[in-house]
Amino acid sequence: MEQTRLDTGRIRAARRLIDPVFLDTPLYRCEALEPGLGCAVSVKLETANPVRSFxxxxxxxxxxxxxxxxxxxxxxxxxxxxxxxxxxxxxxxxxxxxxxxxxxxxxxxxxxxxxxxxxxxxxxxxxxxxxxxxxxxxxxxxxxxxEDSLDIETCEGAATIGLELADAAPSFDAVLIALGGGALATGVGHVLKALAPGIEVICVQPLGAPAMTRSWRQRRVVTTESADTIADGVAGRFPIPAVLDDLLLVADDAVLVQEASIIAGMRMLHDHAGLVVEPSAALGIAAVLEDRDRFAGRHVATVVCGSNVDVDAYHRWIGAARGKT
Structure with a gap:
């Protein structure tokens, strides 16, 4: 791998610094999601901990x-x-x-x-x-x-998720990762490229907050004047150059998804997986919904990265999604 700020040895050492309550989170195939998505789906659940996020x-x-x-x-x-x-x-x-x-x-x-x-x-x-x-x-x-994503500890802490995913390889073909500041995507992506390079690393960001995805596509920092998305956890406007450099080394693709797909993904996770998630955590499902042909017949894993959601807003979103079906 080319020069990067991340180090697999440090990531392994980071596991020893992390309270076990955050480690070895559930990873399981969720067959109930599969008829609606047209592919095999495994969920990495990063919400079953005291802060309900990765x-x-x-x-x-x-x-x-x-x-x-x-x-x-x-x-x-x-x-x-x-x-x-x-x-x-x-x-x-x-x-x-x-x-x-x-x-x-x-x-x-x-x-x-x-x-x-x-x-x-x-x-x-x-x-x-x-x-x-x-x-x-x-x-x-x-x-x-x-500083989230800039501080390497935040990236390498998140990267321990990658160690757990790599242990399950090669049971899936692609990993779908929410993309905001980049700590989760660069951390998990680094480990997968080092330990399970056959797995496709796909980053997903809302169309209304596209700065990091545009930066990845153009291989330079691209900023936006505003961010308009319900996925507040990934709504940054100013990508960090060092984080973009790391992302360019590990992401196979970066895609943008619409708000309606995010909401539909939240509803699917609720109805078919019994999971209440915040919008950022549904980005992976949204990506499959928008491009079923790409994932047809494949086995994908998605990191469900957070479940801290405003209850009233959540019920409005889910209710609106039901009203469109």
Missing amino acids: KGRGTEVVASLLGGEGAREVVCASAGNLGQALAWSGRGRGLGVRVVASRFATRAKLDRIRALGATLELVDGDHELARERAAEIARYDGIRLV
């Missing part, structure tokens, strides 16, 4: 290393899931956690951040404005800024 793997690595360095406080920007995970990991290691988020973030995620003991600051803007404010706090107060 982010805890990365924050466990970050908090463990920071605790060893004697750090007492950290700050991050978050759409919701990273903040919860960092609050959980920091609480167990005596780290004070400050989280900056958009005032328009999912209310359930913000409430959970507070409940886990973090200090929460809200900004009147999107996630990119929250990132700017978190960086300002870090500079002013002299504390560690945890």
Whole structure:
């Protein structure tokens, strides 16, 4: 593999830093999904943990290393899931956690951040404005800024999912991964290309938040003026150059999906897999729905990456999806 920030040896070592509650998550073939998708489907369930998303793997690595360095406080920007995970990991290691988020973030995620003991600051803007404010706090107060996807620990923590997927290879042909900042896609993709190179790595992003996908396609950073998607966890506008470089080495494809397909994917996971998921976690299913011919007769795995969803919004989405059938 060409030069990358990720290291398979460090990823294996990262497993020893992560609380076992986040490891060895269920991976199973979900036959009930298959008639509607036209292919074999396996689900990697990253929601059955205390923060209900994959982010805890990365924050466990970050908090463990920071605790060893004697750090007492950290700050991050978050759409919701990273903040919860960092609050959980920091609480167990005596780290004070400050989280900056958009005032328009999912209310359930913000409430959970507070409940886990973090200090929460809200900004009147999107996630990119929250990132700017978190960086300002870090500079002013002299504390560690945890930046999802840029900090290699977040990528290598997420990459431990790849180790677990690789252990199951070659039972599937492709892995569908939600693409936002890139920690999940680069981490899992790196391990699969190193240990199971025959598996196709396909990244999936909403059409309304396409910055990283456009960047991957053009092999340069492409920014967008806005992001318009219900999948708030992947709604970034400014890709990180170093993360894009890593992604270019491991992604076989990057696709964009429509909002209606995301909602349909959420409904399928609810009705046929018994899973309540946030929009980002349904991106893999949405990709299959939009291109059934591509996946026909194949066995795909999808990472169900989070289930922190606003209940009222969820019921509206699912109800709307039913109304269209």
